[in-house]
Amino acid sequence: MCIRAHMDFLASDALRGRGSGTADELVAATYVGAQLEQYGIEPAGDNGTFIQQAPVVRRRLTAPPQLRFMTPGDGIPALTILWTHGKEMLALDLTDAKFKGPLKSVDTDLGGASLQQTAFSTSPTQAVPVAPTSDAVVLLRGKDQEKIRAATFAAVEGGAIAVLVPASADVLKNWDERGKELPKLPEKLEGSASGPALAEGGLNLFALSREALADLNGIPDGTTFYLETVVGPPENRSTWNAVGKITGSDPRLRKSVILLSAHLDHLGIGPPVNGDAIYNGADDDASGTVAVLELARVLAGGPRPKRTVIFALFGSEEAGGLGSAWFEQHPPMPLAEIAANLEFEMIGRRDPKYPGDSLWLSGWARSNLGPALAAHGAKLVADARPEEHFFLRSDNYVLARKGVVAQTASSFGLHADYHQPSDDIAHIDFKHMTAVIGSLIGPVEWLVNSAFRPRWNAGGRP
Numbered sequence: 001m002c003i004r005a006h007m008d009f010l011a012s013d014a015l016r017g018r019g020s021g022t023a024d025e026l027v028a029a030t031y032v033g034a035q036l037e038q039y040g041i042e043p044a045g046d047n048g049t050f051i052q053q054a055p056v057v058r059r060r061l062t063a064p065p066q067l068r069f070m071t072p073g074d075g076i077p078a079l080t081i082l083w084t085h086g087k088e089m090l091a092l093d094l095t096d097a098k099f100k101g102p103l104k105s106v107d108t109d110l111g112g113a114s115l116q117q118t119a120f121s122t123s124p125t126q127a128v129p130v131a132p133t134s135d136a137v138v139l140l141r142g143k144d145q146e147k148i149r150a151a152t153f154a155a156v157e158g159g160a161i162a163v164l165v166p167a168s169a170d171v172l173k174n175w176d177e178r179g180k181e182l183p184k185l186p187e188k189l190e191g192s193a194s195g196p197a198l199a200e201g202g203l204n205l206f207a208l209s210r211e212a213l214a215d216l217n218g219i220p221d222g223t224t225f226y227l228e229t230v231v232g233p234p235e236n237r238s239t240w241n242a243v244g245k246i247t248g249s250d251p252r253l254r255k256s257v258i259l260l261s262a263h264l265d266h267l268g269i270g271p272p273v274n275g276d277a278i279y280n281g282a283d284d285d286a287s288g289t290v291a292v293l294e295l296a297r298v299l300a301g302g303p304r305p306k307r308t309v310i311f312a313l314f315g316s317e318e319a320g321g322l323g324s325a326w327f328e329q330h331p332p333m334p335l336a337e338i339a340a341n342l343e344f345e346m347i348g349r350r351d352p353k354y355p356g357d358s359l360w361l362s363g364w365a366r367s368n369l370g371p372a373l374a375a376h377g378a379k380l381v382a383d384a385r386p387e388e389h390f391f392l393r394s395d396n397y398v399l400a401r402k403g404v405v406a407q408t409a410s411s412f413g414l415h416a417d418y419h420q421p422s423d424d425i426a427h428i429d430f431k432h433m434t435a436v437i438g439s440l441i442g443p444v445e446w447l448v449n450s451a452f453r454p455r456w457n458a459g460g461r462p
């Protein structure tokens with residue numbers, strides 16, 4: 001069985017977790033390219049190959065980062081307050097080596113006028129602040145961790161450059177340990193000024209100690225905060241995508257491309273858990289990669305689709321969507337010709353929230369793509385966990401931000417093996433995986449032969 005064989009290879013210990021931008025990722029991309037070639041798919045990577053290589057720059061901090069601001073000093077001399085990682089604060093996530101921005105405080109426990117809700121950015125049951133946060137350093141006060149988490153996503157969507165939160169009990173417990181380690185700066189595509197595109201890891205997030213929170217008493221909104229770091233010399237690296245295509249048979253529909261994608265990288269070798277240091281990423285996202293391979297095999301084996309179909313397996317999704325960002329900047333055809341992108345993420349286990357072998361589609365209500373596929377037999381349903389912001393958390397978002405109707409199909413049900421070494425073959429439900437891939441063949445065959453061009457619904461385009 002193809003599904004089992006691909007999984008056995010991609011999620012094996014031999015591939016050492018397909019770490020983003022590692023030689024193991026290149027092996028995975030080469031394997032995927034070789035399979036596409038065997039199916040008779042045309043190469044759509046660099047120089048007539050299936051591989052697209054993206055230059056990546058890595059920078060490392062050489063000292064603990066520091067946040068600095070000044071007290072207002074009305075009447076009394078102003079003081080400079082300096083917080084250091086591991087002491088007054090912890091940098092939980094960094095995307096920038098430095099920034100400056102005005103403070104904006106938000107009390108997440110408050111209801112009413114300062115809170116508003118949008119149809120797509122927040123949970124239906126929870127109003128969280130999405131007040132203007134553009135370029136601000138947003139301080140989220142409050143006691144409810146759930147609300148703070150939701151407000152963090154809302155602040156990022158609102159364009160905040162950084163978010164400060166009270167340290168949770170969990171963070172406090174590991175404060176000293178985490179403080180000893182220097183936070184990692186994300187890798188960037190060579191020549192790109194901005195950080196990675198994905199919300200996860202696409203954020204400057206700081207946990208504040210009680211002492212730091214006390215420092216903030218009487219500090220007015222608008223006070224400028226500065227992040228300062230010391231960074232070593234840049235290291236040049238690479239990440240790899242595997243890309244193939246079937247050129248459409250219809251001269252008109254050929255330029256209305258369907259992109260089927262997944263990410264082939266995972267977390268590689270990491271901190272051991274129960275003696276296991278290999279983060280196999282069987283569900284995340286060997287399963288999605290195999291779904292794309294299977295669809296490629298079936299489509300290449302049947303009558304040539306009317307539309308052009310691109311099969312793209314991205315590298316460095318886990319590093320913030322670098323492979324898909326490179327693809328978006330160097331697409332095999334103009335981006336405007338891509339009518340839809342269907343991304344597959346974590347389809348190797350059932351989501352207990354749904355009966356049978358359904359998949360949910362992230363950002364369901366944002367476009368008419370999901371309903372159209374469902375009308376043609378796909379077991380696709382709306383994502384029932386909008387508070388998780390899955391739409392923002394995978395490669396589809398990189399393309400959606402450029403206007404492409406791009407959404408992710410998944411059956412991830414928040415299992416405990418997520419991003420753990422135990423996301424391995426032993427935890428894959430092959431019956432489910434085979435069923436969902438099988439159920440998608442008909443709807444995808446319809447899509448690649450139809451003239452249907454999905455549209456964003458009002459307000460749905462990010």
Ligand SMILES: [Zn+2]
Pocket residue numbers: 263284285317345346
């Ligand atoms: Zn993933």
